[in-house]
Amino acid sequence: MSILICKNAINEGPGTIEDFLKDKGIAYYIAELSQREEILRADDFDALILMGGPMSVNDYNVYPYLAIEEELVKEFLVQDKKILGICLGAQIMAKALGAEVYRGRTGEIGWHAIELTGEGLRDNLMGRLALHPSVKDFWRRFTVFHWHEETFDIPEGAVRLASSELYPNQAFKYGDKAYAFQFHIEVNKAIIDEWFSAAGGSKNESMDIHRLKKETEKLYKEYYGRAKQFYDSFFNGHKA
Numbered sequence: 001m002s003i004l005i006c007k008n009a010i011n012e013g014p015g016t017i018e019d020f021l022k023d024k025g026i027a028y029y030i031a032e033l034s035q036r037e038e039i040l041r042a043d044d045f046d047a048l049i050l051m052g053g054p055m056s057v058n059d060y061n062v063y064p065y066l067a068i069e070e071e072l073v074k075e076f077l078v079q080d081k082k083i084l085g086i087c088l089g090a091q092i093m094a095k096a097l098g099a100e101v102y103r104g105r106t107g108e109i110g111w112h113a114i115e116l117t118g119e120g121l122r123d124n125l126m127g128r129l130a131l132h133p134s135v136k137d138f139w140r141r142f143t144v145f146h147w148h149e150e151t152f153d154i155p156e157g158a159v160r161l162a163s164s165e166l167y168p169n170q171a172f173k174y175g176d177k178a179y180a181f182q183f184h185i186e187v188n189k190a191i192i193d194e195w196f197s198a199a200g201g202s203k204n205e206s207m208d209i210h211r212l213k214k215e216t217e218k219l220y221k222e223y224y225g226r227a228k229q230f231y232d233s234f235f236n237g238h239k240a
Helices: 015-024 065-078 088-096 118-122 124-130 189-201 209-235
Strands: 002-007 027-032 047-050 082-086 101-116 141-152 159-163 171-174 178-181
Touching: 002 015, 002 065, 015 027, 015 209, 047 065, 047 088, 065 082, 065 088, 065 178, 082 088, 082 209, 088 101, 088 141, 088 171, 088 178, 101 209, 118 124, 118 159, 124 209, 141 209, 189 209
Parallel strands: 002 027, 002 047, 047 082, 082 178
Antiparallel strands: 101 141, 101 159, 159 171, 171 178
């Protein structure tokens, strides 16, 4: 198995996804798209991971590689290969599938709960995310890490898997192999700290960085465990 990871911004890397792939000995290639690195052919890979970024998916005139990623989504779907889109990556997937992507009512930043829909409850991979890694009980509602201001409609033919109080469309699945998450499943502590530092440096008074850091210390271990359970099913071919 070989994984293509598309990065849209220097500070939005694959985090715990890369940790998992290294640990399992799964080959991967990171394309630094913001550095004008060319994307390799879809034929060379078994799965596509689309990372986040601060830009809008509608800014393809400024960031032409966003349109290239849309085409990659379509190619991987036609070839019946796995796709995972995170935040901006999920929005790229939604747009590639014909749905609208637009600014939400307010930003959703930090640790907030999502709740699985009926379809989410029936999905085995979402069930791996919902399963508490230590206690091993199933949580329909659990906390994830967010950092976004835009959202998407659910594409025709896709199923909504999760929602939050601020954003009803938090996750969807298209077919059996393509998953889109508005939230950041991939973050590790280093990434979170970097984002918090940048936000604090910009004197964003609407964010309580101290509170967010305390929440990260409290919630991160469980969150990492949930993410690893999802990765194990997603990359190792367990059926949804």
